[in-house]
Amino acid sequence: MAQGSNFVDYVKVCCRSGRGGAGSAHLHRDKFTAKGGPDGGDGGRGGHILLKGNAQLWTLLHLKYRKHILAEDGQPGGSALKHGANGKDEVLEVPLGTVARHADTDELLFDITEDGETKVLTAGGRGGLGNWHFKSPTQQTPRFAQPGESGKEEWMILELKVLADVGLVGFPNAGKSTLLSVVSAAKPEIADYPFTTLVPNLGIVSYRDNRSFIMADIPGIIEGASEGKGLGHRFLRHIERNSVLLFMIPADTNRTIAEEYQILLNELIAFNPELKDKPRILAITKSDLLDDELQQEMTKELPDGIPHLFISSVSNKNIQQLKDKIWQTITG
Structure with a gap:
């Protein structure tokens, strides 16, 4: 099975909520009462279709093949003011x-952001009122009641946007998966070719004093991603939910680091202009290849206004300092 084939972040489902039960038009009768008043109960509400957050789930795979979601109809009201189920x-x-x-x-x-949070996706029809509601001084024995309200049938889109404290942003091969494997227990697939990461990988990064934060390795951006090229919008939407964006650019890039950073930033802003307001950190990866002199030369050409670190996941260079910088930015 291809890596990530179990990761489903978009489903379209047809939701049909339940119809409300009809109200009852019953008139009270017993052996002592030949002509009693109205005592028809209300119909029951039709079933809702609800979404409920579950922190143990990480994909919408279980809904991929459930195209039609049907809720139950409400039951009709009964005599003696009996409410339908x-x-x-x-x-x-x-x-x-x-x-x-x-x-x-x-x-x-x-959107659903908390474990156990429950919201109505498609509301069920209301139950009809029984005839006792319609009793009045001029109409003491109404022989009618309300029918139940129809349920709704509508197509809904459910889309997953990964929630994480830090989103890793970079072109394929920038070292994002390697960093995640070093700082967390996540085991992303790593190889030296583009698009190894086809789905977001989440890792919990342990920090000082038993604290932790969540890091998401999001599939590599290519130029034109905001127009849907490559994996395009499929993964850019996951970046919207991250508190801090960690831009990762390898020291051996063919462009200058400032150029590559600008291309990445442009793709994000073209997709969603609000992303430019998120805190950003720049990590120059694969820096174990640099000596001090070369590092100082490269520092002069870095983009302005963004904190930076030269790191190496292989030699552990500045990894703790990177965690410190991320923590300060998150808790800022």
Whole structure:
């Protein structure tokens, strides 16, 4: 199985909520009462379709083949003011960071960011009112009741945006997976060719005094990613949720570091202009190849206004300092 084939971050589902039960038009009768008043109960609510956050999930794979989600109808009301049973809700568990959108209008409905957080995706129809609601001085025995409200049928898009404290941004081969494997227990696939990382990898990075933060290795950007080239929008959306962006550029890049940084930044801003407001750190990777003199020369050409570090995941050069810098920025 190809790496990442279990990682599904986009599904489109047809949601049909339950119909509300009809109200009852019953008139009270017993052996002592030949012509009693109205005592028809209300119908039950149709079942909702709910989304519920589950911190143990990391993909929408379990929903990929469930194209139609159906909730139960509500039951009709009965005599003696008996309320019909509500239809059973259909609960879809989703990973944290899942966004719900209406497929037809693209309207953003809500996102799920906490474990156990539950929100209504498609509401069930309301139950009809029983005839006792319609009793009045002029109409003491109403022989009618409300029908239940129809459920809704609508297509919804569920999209996962990875939640992490730090997102790693860089072209393929910038050393992102290697850094993640060194600073956390994550075991991303690593090889010396572009696009080894096809899905976001998350790692928990241990910090001083038993503290930790989450780092996401996001698939490498290529020029034109914001226009959908390469893996394009598929992974740029994951960067939107990161608190800090760690730009990673290898010391042996063919361009200057300032040029490569600008291209990466332009791709992010073209995708979502708000990304330019996120805190940024620059790490020049594979710096074990540099001597002090070369490092000083390169420092003169670095982009302005962004804190930088020369690091090497292989020799552990400045890795602790990088963690310190990230922690200061997150807690800033």
